[in-house]
Amino acid sequence: MKNIISIVWNKWLKPHKESVLLFDSTAAASEIALMLNGDWDGCNGVIMAKCDEVAVNTAAKLTIATWCYQGASKAVLDRVATDEILRRYAIRERNFVNANLRCAVLTSLKLSEINLSYANLSWADLSQANLSYADLTAADLSQANLSGTDLTKTNLMRANLSGADLQQASLQGANLSSANLTEVNLTGADLTGANLALADLRGANFYECNLSGANLIGAKLIESDLAFARQ
Incomplete structure (x- = not known):
């Protein structure tokens, strides 16, 4: 029981790792950063403190953009x-x-x-x-x-x-x-x-x-x- 409490406690206290998302256009990255309260890097990347993939997919659909995680693959700009x-x-x-x-x-x-x-x-x-x-x-x-x-x-x-x-x-x-x-x-x-x-x-x-x-x-x-x- 003590170990379970420790795991849960550490999970809540441990800071979430930021996610870097890459989009296929700078315009889409800028708009989606505003939509999802992320930090736009001035190019085609958005830094998210916490990534909700459903929200990202919805925003990407609205801006007619495709995306991927940095490191998973490379989004090619227009x-x-x-x-x-x-x-x-x-x-x-x-x-x-x-x-x-x-x-x-x-x-x-x-x-x-x-x-x-x-x-x-x-x-x-x-x-x-x-x-x-x-x-x-x-x-x-x-x-x-x-x-x-x-x-x-x-x-x-x-x-x-x-x-x-x-x-x-x-x-x-x-x-x-x-x-x-x-x-x-x-x-x-x-x-x-x-x-x-x-x-x-x-x-x-x-x-x-x-x-x-x-x-x-x-x-x-x-x-x-x-x-x-x-x-």
Whole structure:
């Protein structure tokens, strides 16, 4: 009897773990946060102190949205138009986590300090853009055009850059640890002081690439690939 009382007592005293819900649009997340008294994260997530799935499903139905728990799966956002990015960036919004920008044309845009972590930017054209100090953690940049792009001090940890064009790109001090850089074209790129620890660099083109002071500890590469790099 004493053990039962203890279990019940601890259950009531123990704080409930917050639930993070992901929706397939930022608009739906904002509306549902208001409906259910949750905290909107400014993107497609809602933090709930206590999750009532019936209430969430009802709210999602009203807003014609789909949802999932963070960690259970990943809700894919509706495609974001370039004009929408520029409009929101102009009013100082920087949070575009998990945005769908596949094949987007963002050439020569000034987007420093933008947060595009977990975003889908595969096949996007970001050539000559300014993405310095941006957060691109775990973003999908496979086959993207990043030639001449300013990625100074950008966080690209765990990003997928396979097959991307990074010719003449500035990656000074960038964090590329554990990133996928297979078959990347780094011709003439500046990787001075970049962190490439545990990155996959197999098949990358390092011709005239500046690797001075770069951290290559644990990186996967074929030594012959570095023959024409500057170190």
